Amino acid sequence: MRKITAPILGVDIGGTKVEAGLVDASGRVLLSERSRIVARGSAEEGLKSVFAAIDALLRDPRAKKAKAVGISVPGWVDSNRGVVVNATNLPCWLNYPLAKKIERHYRLPVKLANDGNAASLAESAWGAGAGYKNIFYVTLGTGIGVGMILNGELFAGTTGAAGEGGHMSIDTRGPLCGCGKRGCIEVYASGTAVGRQARERASENPVAGSRMLAAARGAVDNITAEIVTEAADHGDPLASEILQSSADQLAIWLGGIIDLLEPEVIVIGGGFGRVMMRYAPRMREQLKVWSINPNRKRVKILNAHFRSQSALVGAAALWLAHSKK
Numbered sequence: 001m002r003k004i005t006a007p008i009l010g011v012d013i014g015g016t017k018v019e020a021g022l023v024d025a026s027g028r029v030l031l032s033e034r035s036r037i038v039a040r041g042s043a044e045e046g047l048k049s050v051f052a053a054i055d056a057l058l059r060d061p062r063a064k065k066a067k068a069v070g071i072s073v074p075g076w077v078d079s080n081r082g083v084v085v086n087a088t089n090l091p092c093w094l095n096y097p098l099a100k101k102i103e104r105h106y107r108l109p110v111k112l113a114n115d116g117n118a119a120s121l122a123e124s125a126w127g128a129g130a131g132y133k134n135i136f137y138v139t140l141g142t143g144i145g146v147g148m149i150l151n152g153e154l155f156a157g158t159t160g161a162a163g164e165g166g167h168m169s170i171d172t173r174g175p176l177c178g179c180g181k182r183g184c185i186e187v188y189a190s191g192t193a194v195g196r197q198a199r200e201r202a203s204e205n206p207v208a209g210s211r212m213l214a215a216a217r218g219a220v221d222n223i224t225a226e227i228v229t230e231a232a233d234h235g236d237p238l239a240s241e242i243l244q245s246s247a248d249q250l251a252i253w254l255g256g257i258i259d260l261l262e263p264e265v266i267v268i269g270g271g272f273g274r275v276m277m278r279y280a281p282r283m284r285e286q287l288k289v290w291s292i293n294p295n296r297k298r299v300k301i302l303n304a305h306f307r308s309q310s311a312l313v314g315a316a317a318l319w320l321a322h323s324k325k
């Protein structure tokens, strides 16, 4: 097999958007383009959203130098076959041969991975996890994804389907999650969950929710995690309470993770991860209750280096890590 070198075309597929970027050998994103995804239509409509982002990128001559494509998807994938098995936030694809479709369209080799796994590779190679051997990576956004680097290697389970840490339940009587289980951490501490909680609370008590309702132009359905964050920044008590509660639920979950894996570092990424990192001191305080590991204080909690582009760079790392061997 011929050696693949940078730049690589990385594609991060999320529940609401697709971002394609050109990534160099040191993990830098040279240029990037986004498009909206039609996640709840047909498989072909979903695929066309991905083509739209890649086509936009390829308008730049620099992107035409890419020799391979790496794709990250939020859900279960079979990396060996390049198949999206099942992704809660991408119902358009079920056992869908995404890698093959993209390979045929662009005539470039394609690798596919779960977004959390891809992002943890990027953080490990060039980001906040560089220099550490045991990393627990978590991305907070539409959903919650994780990736585990153990003894310097990506740990993806027996078949590659491990890393669905967002669907670990912290309350058997909790709200129903899209995955079918109850009380998954994703229904408490993802950006989607925070938006939903704020809409429920503002409906119950429009006076307490008045700042968020005003930002949503009076329509409770328009309240998002961004509106909650902005209201909390202005000292809104209800918005602050919702974010603090999510941080407390995260601490319960992370306490279990620390007790299970004892990582050197926890790296928090994703668009909503930046918001939750403001509560890192509060989470650390709560970890006294939720972790029994005697070394828990030494576990660092760090902002992801790549922020919302971790999965994009990670998708490219699928090839660059390979070509290093």
Ligand SMILES: [Zn+2]
Pocket (backbone or CB within 6 Å): 166, 167, 168, 177, 178, 179, 180, 181, 184, 186
């Ligand atoms: Zn779930």
